[in-house]
Amino acid sequence: MKGEAWLFTGVALFFAVTCAVYAAFAPDPAGFAALAVSGLMSALIAAYLWRGYGRVGRRPEDRRDARVREAGGTRTFFPARSYFPVLTAAGAALLALGVVQGLWLFLIGVGVLIPGVYGFAFQNAGRED
Structure with a gap:
């Protein structure tokens, strides 16, 4: 999860910098709002992934020396059909x-x-x- 967390952290930082530059040079509030919401949403995903990395730790996918059988078994829970x-x-x-x-x-x-x-x-x- 560490790779995904870094990816979304970078996306959040990109939107934050872009939003700041856009706010300084453009008078349009709609563009500012769109960039701000995009930055906040990507920061939310990044925070979730960092929290998951702290809780689960390194997965086999995060290590170069991992074997395929380490990733086997029950990985997560998928709920049954629901209305x-x-x-x-x-x-x-x-x-x-x-x-x-x-x-x-x-x-x-x-x-x-x-x-x-x-x-x-x-x-x-x-x-x-």
């Missing part, structure tokens, strides 16, 4: 339509979105590794 993404998407769509159409549809959207997000967060809470 919570559909429920969350429907709730978000109803919520967005409710902003345009009226409070009643917005409240229905909130009522559909909350169980979807709750299910996303806790569908694997009792799982043993």
Whole structure:
């Protein structure tokens, strides 16, 4: 993960420098906002990767002397089929339509979105590794 972390750290620094130069020479606020958000998003990914590197340590992919069999076995967990993404998407769509159409549809959207997000967060809470 160290290589990926350095890559996204470099991307975040590039966007930060580009955003600073753009802010100094261009009066357009939309370009500044786009560069700032791009820098923040890449910094978020870089922070996640650095945290993962600190937690997991060096993987076999990070070492030159690693063997193929070291990378074998269970690497990660993939959850089973779930309907919570559909429920969350429907709730978000109803919520967005409710902003345009009226409070009643917005409240229905909130009522559909909350169980979807709750299910996303806790569908694997009792799982043993």
